[in-house]
Amino acid sequence: MNKRINWGRTLLIAIPFIWLLVLFLLPFMSVFKMSLSDMATARPPYVPVYDSETGLAGLWQLITELDFENYVWLTEDDLYWRSYLSSLKIALISTFFTLLIGFPIAYGMAKTPSQWRATLVMLIILPFWTSFLIRVYAWIGILKQEGLLNNFLLYLGVIDQPLIILNTDLAVYIGIVYSYLPFMVLPLYAALEKLDYTLLEAALDLGCSKIKTFWVIIVPLVMPGIYAGCFLVFIPALGEFVIPDLLGGSSTLMIGKTLWGEFFNNRDWPVSSAVAVILLLLLVVPIMLFQKMQERELKGQS
Amino acid sequence: MNVNRFSWFNITSLTLGFAFLYIPILLLIVFSFNESKLVTVWGGFSTKWYTSLLQNDGFMDAAWMTLKVAVVSATIATVLGTMAALVMIRGGLFRGRTLFSGMIYAPLVMPEVITGLSLLLLFVAVGWDRGFWTITVAHITFSMCYVAVVVSSRLVTFDQSLEEAALDLGCNKVSAFFQITLPIIAPSIVAAWLLAFTLSLDDLVIASFTSGPGATTLPMKIYSQVRLGLSPEINALSTILIVIVSCGVIVASLLTKRSALKKSQYEQQANASA
């Protein structure tokens, strides 16, 4: 608009922009660079290390020493392949179950008399404010072999042998569904609350059955909420570490856990970086879809 | 048949849903008062685990560290995030706008292991000693994005003619922001600060990557304890945290309710004076 430079505006944009460039984007570059390096028994535990005194020549030297060895390694050891696939499977199945459990809750909330709704929303958000770690921890006591669930079922006489749930994939599913349920319920509720319920009456009036009304009226209209909820569960679940680590067993493979293991247990920074790069590539498409959706949502409000 | 009826189906799904959400937390709280060292077997009422928790210096130090990190990071993240929200809603077009909004939304869904690892590698590359400040900077970076989202959703509905009116009455842009916009969006900024604060309190993964020797946060402490097995002390600690946070949230929602009540009183008054 104006040819003059608006310094206030420039500064306003520059400060958060530079912060994110340096502390969000640049770190990804260093992950990528690290993934091309080799492990070494040193401090820091990788080579090559750039020494600023060697100048440009040193930089060129460094670049020549980078290679894709770690990526080749990832394809050779099937641990990584299986981790990726198993993460995908676990994330997909848990997202599906979160939707299945979340929808009736969101629907029930939207149908609650309006003076109660704010309280219900608060009750959904409240667990989100309390520590994630603590909520996962709570399930250990419930699910373990001599835990509360088994004690209860044995007491009722439903089972005579304790169920083995903790340290299995089932425990991971339960953990993810439990932890991410608020992320599914809130966008669904937001969409369902906006729904014009006279549309349902109109459909019923025009001879649509109740079940069909659900599929042809409600579901299409709340689709944006369904998408948002699924993204919010699927994307973070894919890279989840705490839940598979605490609830899953040694056979539960998830990529976040594998990465953590490579980094903290094997101290193999280059390989864990390569794992991270691949995980990021898997996530690029859903994250971009999510961003598009968020921006559209924001525009829709204004 | 009335589709608007609050049916048994709805009551059942709400009851089961909230039971699923709250029973684990309630059990955790109940067993924090367990006499027995076995976490899952009731051995009578006792508060001894709270006493032993308070005498545990490791936990206390970690709690203090966590609190410092959370206050500092939430405060800076709120400033940066509010700026970012202004850029997104009011910034108009500029080069790199898509990249900017990408960097705001991506951290919201980025797996923490990646964020943590990448920040660590940056800190190592620039030779920054890991400790309090590295954790704080890492927390600022991801929580400022949450702040930006919360504040921008308020800014979108902000009636821009209020700011124009201030300009019209002789304010410059900066003073219009501080005199008009900021006081009006203040509740959302407070909410954003609280969100940033709890995100920081809660974080295990990013802190584990970016912390160094001598800087242990409470979640890190809890995690290492939990890996060794269940401990009633952790239950006690969890209970304290849950009670504090719940009180905060409930007070906040009561305040919101009160201001809504005030608003409806105002409206009645307005109608009466018409």
Add this chain to the structure above:
Amino acid sequence: MNSANKTQTDNLFTPWLSNSVEPLIRFENVTKKYGDFTAIDNLSLSIYEREFFSLLGPSGCGKTTLMRLLAGFETVTSGKVFIGGVEMSNIPPNKRPVNMMFQSYALFPHMSIAENIAFGLKQEKRSKKEIQRRVDEMLALVQLEAMAGRKPQQLSGGQRQRVALARSLAKKPKLLLLDEPLGALDKKLREKTQFELMNIQEELGMTFVIVTHDQEEAMTVSSRIAVMGHGQVMQVDTPDMIYEMPNSRYIADFIGDVNFIEGEFLGYKAYSAVDSTEAGIGSETESLAAIELATDQSTAASTDASNSLASFTTVVHGELLANSEKVLSEHDQVWLALRPEKVEISKTKPTGDYNMIQGKVWDIGYIGNTSTYHVQLFDGSIIKAQRVNRNRLNKRSITWEDEVWLYWNFDASVVLTE
């Protein structure tokens, strides 16, 4: 304010007719584009001091953009805007001698009424005492002294409107801009407030520019009206001239209700009969434009009409007569714009010098004080005639399907060429 005083000033107040008066606001070939969309298209306009000037038009006609250019919230794409002789392009909103009353009122919700009114004065760093005095003055002006401590949310719509007015007047701007100031009020309150606004404007001797889409409002309050369409000013004139002498079908159609009769100009006719009621005009010999209904569809109708009109002597068959100051040449396409209230309706043939058309009552729109008769002519077109209901229901004689005569004076219609 007494009305006698007002009529007097109205009679004297015509700065736009004078060449010596410098306008307060001047738009010079102003164009404003948003991307490909042209909101204001090469517009020039002058507004004078102490005018109550309306920008009237449908939504999207550019009237709000024009106002925002004055306030400084938008910058021109090309052209110049002058206020008080100063070119405004580099002057930000906070440095302009202009205040604005917003459509949404834009009252600061976190400040009391008094604080809202004091806001602009505080920005000027006036002394506390002075601010207090001015705020009290303004509160008295809008009769809200008792509400000073309240928050905007505690006021009714009409009271909020008055606070917004007081706030924008507090700094004594040279020019007050009002964006749909009464749009949020209900009809009764709106009418009352219109007169309040006019009184305040006169009392303070200020210039008001108002944006509105409500033509009645514009007619009531304005010294002059600019009717806008498609980013341009279609006509600028006093309310009575806009209504009685529209310069195009767009204006005639936009302001009030109108019948259009399309035809072809045949020539001038000498006409010398003196109409006692129109002595001023009738005394001189006038040239009347004779217009024939000349479109293809209406050929049949005009034959019918000519049959039925045959018995009249003053009107040539198929011809309609009208006063016009326009210079027309033969076969020009023209439209007669005819306001429904100027069309008389009767079951019997009227006698006298009138244009007459015969038709059948197709529908009657009853709105209490008046009834509008929709009369279908023989070619199927509809002409509306309005009648004041002086008699109670049972005494009104014309009803559906009645064969009626429509007739009007030769100077009742306006001849339009575009």
